[in-house]
Amino acid sequence: MKNGTGDFYVDMDHIQVGFRGTAKGEQTTAEAEVQTTHLVPYRLRFWPRTDCKFKLGPSESSCSLKCKCCCQLLSQWMLSQVGLTIVVIIWALLGAYAFYVTEGPREQKQSETLAQIQRDLSTALAVDLNNSKHLDTWPTMIHKYFEKHETLFLEAVGAGFGEGGGGNIWTYPGCILFSVALLTTLGFGAPVPRTPLGRGAAVLFALVGIPLHFLLVLNVGNLTAIKIQQFAFRSRPTDIPGVSEPPRWLKWFPFIAALIYYFCGVIMFGFVRGRGPLHAFMFPLDFTASGGVASVPGVVRICYALYLELAVTLATLAVSLVQVSASHGIVELGLKWGLLTNT
Secondary structure (H helix, E strand, O other): OEOOOOOEEEOOOOEEEEEEEOOOOOEEEEEEOOOOEEOOOOOOOOOOOOOOOOOOOOOOOHHHHHHHHHHHHHHHHHOOHHHHHHHHHHHHHHHHHHHHHHHHHHHHHHHHHHHHHHHHHHHHHHHHHHHOOOHHHHHHHHHHHHHHHHHHHHHHHHOOOOOOOOOOOOOHHHHHHHHHHHHHOOOOOOOOOOOHHHHHHHHHHHHHHHHHHHHHHHHHHHHHHHHHHHHHOOOOOOOOOOOOOOOHHHHHHHHHHHHHHHHHHHHHHHHOOOOOHHHHHOHHHHHOOOOOHHHOOHHHHHHHHHHHHHHHHHHHHHHHHHHHOOOHHHHHHHHHOOOOOOO
């Protein structure tokens, strides 16, 4: 059937599944409830349209028509999958630059300050030991300077020094990784901005970027899932899940793809970097603040940021694929347990 917009859809509450005679000559029917669903769910266009459908009215000027057309074309470009990808990439790079400007100088200054304090303590200890004529006082004097150094070091750690290992976290590649982790909401163990401007930039960045990113990955996952489903049903008369059972490999594809993708990460970010088997399988911990992300080269951080982005896209693909290719058994189970509805 077609609806008012010309889209095909299935609109049946019950299907009469055949007739067969009984021993008494009676006829019986079997009813099967199916889910009412669009065959192709709505999504953003991949490529934007470049035409304007507004027409000049009697009381309108050509200037107002041009403004309407410009707004329409701009929205078509920004809210297409290609345009939204460009917007999200630009927003991520701008956010990374904001974190680099606000957090980088503080981290560098803190490192220089602590290094100067350590040099001053070493010099003062050497002078006091040289001026002391009694060797019995040396242990007490050294212990006193150790306590000073410990106090200063704990204060520096509390302020964020040394977070992520013996290097700098807030380099530009590190800020790109933080931006992507914030967009994908997979930033467990990620470093935390310390300056007020950095924290404000993180809030603003997440407020705008996370909804745009989710909109993008959901549409990309939906589009990819439909293409995979069309490929799976290419030799079948119909791709309606209730009529044609999906191939066996389609049911297992999301789980197998996720497993293969994780093993690719184990190889790229574990074994290639010379990590042991245990550390290789736990490679995401190397990119956390407590796992030593500051000691990871910048190129590897950017590659891991891309890996996170593809992981989220794969997750949305799996959800969309399960949704559009749900078998009749899954629908029946959902209806039986009261998990599904069409109202």
